[in-house]
Amino acid sequence: MNTHEPVVLGIETSCDETGIGIVRGSTLLANAIASSMDEHARYGGVVPEIAARAHLEALTPTIHAALAEAQLTFDDIDAIAVTSGPGLSGALMVGVAAAKGLAIATGKPLYAVNHLVGHVGVDLVTPDSEPLEYPTIALLVSGGHTSLLYVRDLVGDVELLGETIDDAAGEAFDKVARVLGLPYPGGPHIDRVAVGGNPKAIRFPRGLSQPKDMAAHRYDFSFSGLKTSVARWVEARTDRGEEIPYADVAASFREAVADVLITKALAACADFGVPRLLFGGGVVANARIRSLAEERAALAGVTLRIPPLSLCTDNGAMIAALGAQLIMRGHGPSTLDFGADSTLPVTQIQA
Amino acid sequence: MSDHRELLLAIDTSAGTSVAVVDLERGVLSEANGFDTMKHAEVIGRLIEQALAEASVSAADITGVVAGMGPGPFTGLRVGIAAAHAFATGRGIELLPVVSHDAVARGAQHDGHRGELLVVSDARRREVYWSLYSLPADGAPVRHDGPGLAKPDALPHPHAARHDAAHVSAAALALVALEVRRSGAAFADDRALYLRSPDVTISTGAKRVTQR
Numbered sequence: 001m002n003t004h005e006p007v008v009l010g011i012e013t014s015c016d017e018t019g020i021g022i023v024r025g026s027t028l029l030a031n032a033i034a035s036s037m038d039e040h041a042r043y044g045g046v047v048p049e050i051a052a053r054a055h056l057e058a059l060t061p062t063i064h065a066a067l068a069e070a071q072l073t074f075d076d077i078d079a080i081a082v083t084s085g086p087g088l089s090g091a092l093m094v095g096v097a098a099a100k101g102l103a104i105a106t107g108k109p110l111y112a113v114n115h116l117v118g119h120v121g122v123d124l125v126t127p128d129s130e131p132l133e134y135p136t137i138a139l140l141v142s143g144g145h146t147s148l149l150y151v152r153d154l155v156g157d158v159e160l161l162g163e164t165i166d167d168a169a170g171e172a173f174d175k176v177a178r179v180l181g182l183p184y185p186g187g188p189h190i191d192r193v194a195v196g197g198n199p200k201a202i203r204f205p206r207g208l209s210q211p212k213d214m215a216a217h218r219y220d221f222s223f224s225g226l227k228t229s230v231a232r233w234v235e236a237r238t239d240r241g242e243e244i245p246y247a248d249v250a251a252s253f254r255e256a257v258a259d260v261l262i263t264k265a266l267a268a269c270a271d272f273g274v275p276r277l278l279f280g281g282g283v284v285a286n287a288r289i290r291s292l293a294e295e296r297a298a299l300a301g302v303t304l305r306i307p308p309l310s311l312c313t314d315n316g317a318m319i320a321a322l323g324a325q326l327i328m329r330g331h332g333p334s335t336l337d338f339g340a341d342s343t344l345p346v347t348q349i350q351a
Numbered sequence: 352m353s354d355h356r357e358l359l360l361a362i363d364t365s366a367g368t369s370v371a372v373v374d375l376e377r378g379v380l381s382e383a384n385g386f387d388t389m390k391h392a393e394v395i396g397r398l399i400e401q402a403l404a405e406a407s408v409s410a411a412d413i414t415g416v417v418a419g420m421g422p423g424p425f426t427g428l429r430v431g432i433a434a435a436h437a438f439a440t441g442r443g444i445e446l447l448p449v450v451s452h453d454a455v456a457r458g459a460q461h462d463g464h465r466g467e468l469l470v471v472s473d474a475r476r477r478e479v480y481w482s483l484y485s486l487p488a489d490g491a492p493v494r495h496d497g498p499g500l501a502k503p504d505a506l507p508h509p510h511a512a513r514h515d516a517a518h519v520s521a522a523a524l525a526l527v528a529l530e531v532r533r534s535g536a537a538f539a540d541d542r543a544l545y546l547r548s549p550d551v552t553i554s555t556g557a558k559r560v561t562q563r
């Protein structure tokens with residue numbers, strides 16, 4: 001196999017995006033995605049069985065789309081990489097099974113990799129960007145996860161500093177959107193409604209930020225209390241027959257999420273003396289979270305990296321990128337015995 | 352290798368995991384089985400490798416992939432279909448979808464069953480999948496009704512002999528595919544036979560968090 005600049009096809013099916021990406025070493029060649037997001041909209045959140053069914057239907061067409069985008073055939077592919085966890089187990093299984101079938105059919109080595117570490121690795125294939133420097137703190141925020149990582153070496157040393165103890169940040173957006181009568185997914189709608197709102201109008205709680213919580217949960221997140229607090233505020237107003245200042249509520253809620261995410265991430269940078277923060281996951285699409293991160297990182301002297309949105313949301317290119325890094329660093333393929341591991345720890349970079 | 356050579360890889364995960372290699376002229380070359388009904392994703396790769404090795408063929412020799420489309424419990428069923436699709440895609444060969452119960456009926460016929468037969472398999476949640484066949488003395492079994500989903504005490508066709516299947520043989524599945532091909536009949540739709548809607552809870556807006 002070409003281990004200098006291997007061409008890797010990555011398969012990602014951990015949530016509601018069927019992603020097939022192709023990279024050559026650190027160069028992005030294709031990033032094809034089929035999303036089942038619209039099918040989940042009427043349920044107000046990702047329905048695991050609907051996502052898994054959609055993956056099965058989307059896989060083959062998305063593989064063809066990625067090969068066409070990269071203008072390659074299977075003969076050009078050196079290896080296959082697949083997300084084996086963490087994520088929704090039924091959804092993960094579709095990708096795992098397909099990756100095994102594809103690897104055996106084509107005789108290519110197979111790498112089972114960690115989804116969260118993939119979110120970090122995608123920065124390496126971001127077009128026109130300087131190589132990622134280590135160590136770095138990484139904040140990964142989506143509808144499925146909210147994790148703070150200390151990455152000393154992408155393929156060898158990744159530590160989980162903290163994660164959400166209840167809802168993911170993206171879920172909090174979806175739930176608050178429901179409280180405000182807005183559709184799913186909540187993020188873009190809350191962003192829209194927050195325009196012109198005063199982010200300081202209402203002081204919603206910052207989860208796990210009190211001194212007593214900080215001792216045990218310095219880098220952990222909690223968003224369920226925030227959601228309840230918004231609901232209580234809105235209900236009290238409604239019960240008194242008062243009008244709801246939607247823009248202020250949306251802006252203040254969003255500020256609370258952004259504040260707690262960025263405060264904790266920058267605290268980790270300061271604590272470990274790491275002046276680099278990588279931001280990933282679909283929630284980076286949120287305008288205020290981005291701008292507050294940029295503002296505060298600059299003040300703290302921390303270099304902030306945010307890959308383009310198409311590489312921040314779940315995708316196959318990040319899986320291919322991590323697979324390519326493993327190959328370039330001399331790691332052997334996974335054996336065929338791995339399964340889908342919905343709680344795969346971040347320390348397990350390759351299964 | 353002759354032009355007429357047809358070498359099929361067959362995969363079924365509607366019950367356990369079964370993988371077989373069948374040759375048009377020489378018949379069944381191998382079958383590898385895993386009977387755990389929870390570990391499809393873990394074992395699928397090894398069983399494909401094992402079936403190829405025991406048949407002494409390589410992936411490059413395979414000319415078509417037969418996929419058992421169910422009925423079967425969704426999570427496991429999808430594993431075999433996804434692997435079959437990906438294998439066919441990777442090799443650029445055709446996918447031949449077959450109803451999994453057809454393989455059970457064919458096996459029963461091979462074992463000497465004749466007449467009407469109701470194939471029944473576990474659908475979990477105290478329900479079963481069923482399909483009604485007639486098994487002629489010669490010629491392939493014909494599916495007259497189903498596949499369907501029912502409570503065990505509300506199965507249709509009570510007069511047909513009932514045949515409970517805990518296992519679906521991929522070799523039998525491949526033989527069905529060869530017969531379909533020979534007869535010029537149509538293959539099943541390339542759609543997983545879940546026969547059940549996904550479990551969802553429809554959100555009815557936000558719930559109150561404060562007491563009135």
Ligand SMILES: [Zn+2]
Pocket residue numbers: 115119142144145281313314
């Ligand atoms: Zn993700």
